[in-house]
Amino acid sequence: MKKYSFSSIFTEAFRDNLGWEKAWAKRKPKNEYEIIIVGAGGHGLATAYYLAKNYNVTDIAVIEKGWIGGGNTGRNTTIIRSNYLQESSISIYEKSRFLYETLSQDLNYNIMFSPRGVLMLCQTEHELRAMKRTSHANRINGVDTKMVTPDEVKEIVPIINIEGPRFPVLGALWQPRGGTARHDAVAWGYARRCSDYGIDIIEQCEVVGVKKKREKIVGLETTKGQIKAKKVCFVAAGHSSVLAELAGFRLPIESVALQALVSEPIKPIIDCVVMANTVHGYLSQSDKGELVIGGGADGYNNYSQDSKHSFKLCDS
Ligand SMILES: Cc1cc2nc3c(=O)[nH]c(=O)nc-3n(C[C@H](O)[C@H](O)[C@H](O)COP(=O)(O)OP(=O)(O)OC[C@H]3O[C@@H](n4cnc5c(N)ncnc54)[C@H](O)[C@@H]3O)c2cc1C
Secondary structure, three states, X not given: OOOOOHHHHHHHHOOXXXXXXXXXXXXXXXXXXXXXXXXXXXXXXXXXXXXXXXXXXXXXXXXXOOOOOOOHHHOOOOEEOOOOOOHHHHHHHHHHHHHHHOHHHHHOOOOOOEOOOEEEEEOOHHHHHHHHXXXXXXXHOOOOOEEXXXXXXXXXXXXXXXXXXXXXXXXXXXXXXXXXXXXXXXXXXXHHHHHHOOOEEEOOOXXXXXXXXXXXXXEEEEOOEEEEXXXXXXXXXXXXXXXXXXXXXXXXXXXXXXXXXXXXXXXXXXXXXXXXXXXXXXXXXXXXXXXXXXXXXXXXXXXXXOOOHHHOHHHO
């Protein structure tokens, strides 16, 4: 596949951009694969990509019932951070955050990684103590975070009202190399590289059944027919439990919807990510100017992708 580079963009500019290939090929499923990955979100596509890149396994199909990145991957608030408390969480999130630093170069695709900093506000004494503990845990594990005072918060985000209106800001945990990336570009970048490795990405193909022989999974029933596989990988986020049930086992997970909203574009007002756990809201501004605002998870199990009454404040 032609590399995106200064010279290729320059050359294409002089021939009406007619020389570009499709970023990924639309393929029909083959009869059999070594590995089928169900779910073409960021994780499914990344699984396929690193199998090819690090282990030379390319006889892979990534099967998606909708479109690439159409699940959670293209619907989130795009925050990248690794300021967690537990050692195991810190390690996996920091490894991921670190990969983001060079992911655009690795994928040869601009994922618009923006390490603009993540500020987690402390608005109660309890939260302040907990964040200090997190900050120490981060530093012990080599993650660059620090506690900042209310005045420093004001310096980082001048628009913030540190006196209230509901809870005062008592301090914050600051991760300067946290930030955001364009979420669907992450999926597109992985998809393009997967396609380049000869991996089949099959959209509009839902897995509706699992074929088993003597308790071993040997293939899948899909809306595009039966496909055999030596190994099957369910990477379908909340729907992994639905797929597991098709395969005859239960996953110890529960699925709930998490909601977010995006405003109309406005002038730049905030250039980092601000998270406020006490009121459970978090905010950043997209490059286009939209405010990207996240809320809390629904208090009951569901698989919905619709926005609910509790989050329709903007309607009124
Ligand atoms: C509102 C919201 C805000 C969030 N904010 C953040 C954030 O700021 N930072 C962060 O790191 N994370 C955030 N997350 C979480 C993050 O989006 C997810 O962890 C991540 O996108 C999961 O990626 P995935 O590839 O595992 O799943 P998905 O992107 O959901 O991909 C799974 C795919 O599987 C497909 N699928 C399901 N069933 C089948 C089937 N039977 N057959 C074929 N295909 C199937 C789906 O269509 C889907 O495309 C947020 C999530 C939400 C909902």
